[in-house]
Amino acid sequence: ADPQPAPVSADNPPTPPAPKDAAPPRMVRAASVVFGSPEHIALFERATMRATPFEQKLGAVVADVMRRQQDAVLARLNGERAGGKEDAAANPFDLPRWIKELRKTVRPVLREIVMDAGTNALKDYALNIAFDILEPRVVQFLEARAQRFAQRVNETTYAQLQATLKAGLENGESIPQLMERVNATMHLRRNQSAEAIARTEVIGASNGGTLEAWRQSGVVKGKEWLSALDDRTRTPDNGDEFDHVGAHGERVG
Helix, strand or coil: CCCEEEEECCCCCCCCCCCCCCCCCCCCCCCCCCCCCHHHHHHHHHHHHHHHHHHHHHHHHHHHHHHHHHHHHHHHHCCCCCCHHHHHHHCCCCHHHHHHHHHHHHHHHHHHHHHHHHHHHHHCCCCCCCCCCCCHHHHHHHHHHHHHHHHHHHHHHHHHHHHHHHHHHHCCCCHHHHHHHHHHHHHHHHHHHHHHHHHHHHHHHHHHHHHHHHHHHCCCCEEEEECCCCCCCCCHHHCCCCCCCCCCCCEEC
């Protein structure tokens, strides 16, 4: 999981007292929020509670688009037009069309995520201002996020379908057999990838909304990265390229 930003300012809210039976915190580096401390745990649990409904909502939206996309691929594969299954294997679906479709479908959900994150970020400081979702920087962030998301998701699906259909053709498989390959690929995309895709995107959109709110606040002078506290957090100990545990406590002005 990606690190979460935390504000650094002169009036940062006080750290709650540690429970008497709390486990000793794991020290990573000098940070205002110590890795594994009760405060860190509380912040992570609050972020998770806020993110979970959006992960479910975005995951359902992505899965629905993929379901319709699967139907389109099967229809193309089963069609009687010139080229038949060879054409369908080379070009499983209309990539620009589905990028546009997913972008249009996820944009309202991403807007809701950013609005929620921005509003809560300002509430944390008890500031008497409303988060401006129409501020040009926020609008630009949302459009870029939706486009990149739709493009990456569809390009991955497209490449996976191309690969499995090519393998089927090389094996001399029939159209019903190739259709089973499509069903298997899209089943995995809907039921496994969609959840991971949604989780990553909700974190990114939420962090973006938080950062934009801090810019609008006029009181936040920098940010401190807080690592997630679950088994998905990237670390070289798990063979990952990135070290998000090691990034905990890093500050950027």
